[in-house]
Amino acid sequence: xxxxxxxxxxxxxxxxxxxxxxxxxxxxxxxxxxxxxxxxxxxxxxxxxxxxxxxxxxxxxxxxxxxxxxxxxxxxxxxxxxxxxxxxxxxxxxxxxxxxxxxxxxxxxxxxxxxxxxxxxxxxxxxxxxxxxxxxxxxxxxxxxxxxxxxxxxxxxxxxxxxxxxxxxxxxxxxxxxxxxxxxxxxxxxxxxxxxxxxxxxxxxxxxxxxxxxxxxxxxxxxxxxxxxxxxxxxxxxxxxxxxxxxxxxxxxxxxxxxxxxxxxxxxxxxxxxxxxxxx
Amino acid sequence: xxxxxxxxxxxxxxxxxxxxxxxxxxxxxxxxxxxxxxxxxxxxxxxxxxxxxxxxxxxxxxxxxxxxxxxxxxxxxxxxxxxxxxxxxxxxxxxxxxxxxxxxxxxxxxxxxxxxxxxxxxxxxxxxxxxxxxxxxxxxxxxxxxxxxxxxxxxxxxxxxxxxxxxxxxxxxxxxxxxxxxxxxxxxxxxxxxxxxxxxxxxxxxxxxxxxxxxxxxxxxxxxxxxxxxxxxxxxxxxxxxxxxxxxxxxxxxxxxxxxxxxxxxxxxxxxxxxxxxxxxxxxxxxxxxxxxxxxxxxxxxxxxxxxxxxxxxxxxxxxxxxxxxxxxxxxxxxxxxxxxxxxxxxxxxxxxxxxxxxxxxxxx
Numbered sequence: 259x260x261x262x263x264x265x266x267x268x269x270x271x272x273x274x275x276x277x278x279x280x281x282x283x284x285x286x287x288x289x290x291x292x293x294x295x296x297x298x299x300x301x302x303x304x305x306x307x308x309x310x311x312x313x314x315x316x317x318x319x320x321x322x323x324x325x326x327x328x329x330x331x332x333x334x335x336x337x338x339x340x341x342x343x344x345x346x347x348x349x350x351x352x353x354x355x356x357x358x359x360x361x362x363x364x365x366x367x368x369x370x371x372x373x374x375x376x377x378x379x380x381x382x383x384x385x386x387x388x389x390x391x392x393x394x395x396x397x398x399x400x401x402x403x404x405x406x407x408x409x410x411x412x413x414x415x416x417x418x419x420x421x422x423x424x425x426x427x428x429x430x431x432x433x434x435x436x437x438x439x440x441x442x443x444x445x446x447x448x449x450x451x452x453x454x455x456x457x458x459x460x461x462x463x464x465x466x467x468x469x470x471x472x473x474x475x476x477x478x479x480x481x482x483x484x485x486x487x488x489x490x491x492x493x494x495x496x497x498x499x500x501x502x503x504x505x506x507x508x509x510x511x512x513x514x515x516x517x518x519x520x521x522x523x524x525x526x527x528x529x530x531x532x533x534x535x536x537x538x
Numbered sequence: 539x540x541x542x543x544x545x546x547x548x549x550x551x552x553x554x555x556x557x558x559x560x561x562x563x564x565x566x567x568x569x570x571x572x573x574x575x576x577x578x579x580x581x582x583x584x585x586x587x588x589x590x591x592x593x594x595x596x597x598x599x600x601x602x603x604x605x606x607x608x609x610x611x612x613x614x615x616x617x618x619x620x621x622x623x624x625x626x627x628x629x630x631x632x633x634x635x636x637x638x639x640x641x642x643x644x645x646x647x648x649x650x651x652x653x654x655x656x657x658x659x660x661x662x663x664x665x666x667x668x669x670x671x672x673x674x675x676x677x678x679x680x681x682x683x684x685x686x687x688x689x690x691x692x693x694x695x696x697x698x699x700x701x702x703x704x705x706x707x708x709x710x711x712x713x714x715x716x717x718x719x720x721x722x723x724x725x726x727x728x729x730x731x732x733x734x735x736x737x738x739x740x741x742x743x744x745x746x747x748x749x750x751x752x753x754x755x756x757x758x759x760x761x762x763x764x765x766x767x768x769x770x771x772x773x774x775x776x777x778x779x780x781x782x783x784x785x786x787x788x789x790x791x792x793x794x795x796x797x798x799x800x801x802x803x804x805x806x807x808x809x810x811x812x813x814x815x816x817x818x819x820x821x822x823x824x825x826x827x828x829x830x831x832x833x834x835x836x837x838x839x840x841x842x843x844x845x846x847x848x849x850x851x852x853x854x855x856x857x858x859x860x861x862x863x864x865x866x867x868x869x870x871x872x873x874x875x876x877x878x879x880x881x882x883x884x885x886x887x888x889x890x891x892x893x894x895x896x897x898x899x900x901x902x903x
Contacts, residue, residue: 277551277555280562281554281557281558281561284565285561287704287705288565288704288706296705337709337712338706338709339710339713342565342569342705342706342709346562346565350555350558352551352555353551354544354547354548354551
């Protein structure tokens, strides 16, 4: 097997996105009387573009005093011109290359949708909790699986092999990745986030949301993202990548200081938000 | 996934990618065109005169922005009015001055400090009169021109060939407006600087602003090198009666004549300035109070002996002089030095005019 390094997954030009997704956004940009907020509405459903927007906003070129952790804030600071250029230069993800027929092609749309729904639920949970920035929750939810996206874009075979092995052996993907690649998609995500100068807050989420240090989550933001992802999975928006046993609900409830009853009360509102995303 | 299904999806995606590349190509082309126009505009409006900028904008802005009509108003902050600087509307008055409240849309753009975009102006709350028959399309954009959060003008744009605008157009308009703001601000600063700079139009002496700046630097030099420095304030006695008797034109002749005498008797390092109506100031570096008195007396005597001709008759004027010198820590600012000279001049006037008085710090009230 060819030796792979984590740095291979750090793209200078940004992560690729789905062609249909980019086309939709470009169409929106060209639409008569389209305004700034409609662009934000479109890009907020694309983790790859969101990551590039955060990269630009946190680059020394703009030199903002503090790190920008929210896509909404980043878009506001950069303005529509810079956003348009980011979208225009987003690489296209080529999904249907010949893969020798040994694996079913990865369902990238599912991966994208999983990230979007997780982001929406994280934002909704943030609003319900009331003492955490909802925009940051959204952004963290949207990019929490950036390592998976990079792996799926640049080494789809490795990811597919890892998924197959994980399913066969009943192990989480990260275990297989450690054994076969020597690093995990979490390492890739963190490496990209650091290379893109993302905030420590977001890097912490990427580091801990799949395999927390000492199996314990200590910060609210990671807790919100984990609960959002758990809900997304249980509501039928899983990315179908075997992540293994993640942090339990009760532990998340305790961290967020909420109860099952709270979650039940919030569920109709959260479902409504997800419905709106699906319509968009 | 079977091979047929895979091939089908591959073909579908290839079709989307083709459309995407076409779109990207088109948009990149448009971006490059905008960039070209922006650079061209920047080269053409990097001018130091507002009149030249207005002319260039009137000629080129519609082509640069791909719009049909525009008007640019400059905001006069002191009078709180908008003055039409340039436009390409066929029926607009050249000398149009509006109060901001005369145009609600401009008033609101100024108040908010951000653009206002009305996709259909005739349906907007700003629409008051009948529709302008010139405009084929109804969109209207008002962009406040700002430098460091200060409003310097307003740019109004309407109508274009394609009949709509999108976010890319808007972004381009906003970028262009930033360039225009910068050029206007530079030209205004330059024109203002020119107006205020160095010489007094009538006498050819330094003006007050220039004198105060020079006096400040002479005070600093005097402090640094511990050298004496004096200031003489001179005022033409009974100047009002010169104007009343001989007219203002002759009054100007007297001021020019006194200025010539001052210039003639000044040493190369001295600075003479017209300070006010008939008041002159003389900065005398490396000169103590007594030395300044000698020079002031020389000027006073020369003025007294000078004969002005007016319609075949001669007349003369006198001047009074007050002197201040830097001689202690309490008397080392522009204001205090001028204050001492002014007080001494007042005493010279009180004591019968046509004389020179050396002032002291205690005289400032």
